[in-house]
Amino acid sequence: MGDVIEQCKECVALLGDYLDGSLPHERADALERHLSRCMPCITFVRTYKKTSVLAREALAAQMPQELVSSLQQFLSGAIPGFRCEGKKGECGGSAHKPDPKKS
């Protein structure tokens, strides 16, 4: 079985490590192969790479709230360590734990 990534979801999961440079060479290779032929992923990576956190926030502010929520939920599930940086409850997702200080 070759090291091939067929699923965009898997691709997104590896992206954080890939951009960090911490992804093993084989996986990075497989990821690049996927990225070379999957237009949605190419677009996603381009945007992801060149967008600063601030720009992402500005972009997010222009996005419909529904889309932001589902995107953040998807990312927090797909990318280890990804955290929603929106205000608490804004994304409506599982990224936010209830504040333990509140009773």
Ligand SMILES: [Zn+2]
């Ligand atoms: Zn893809």
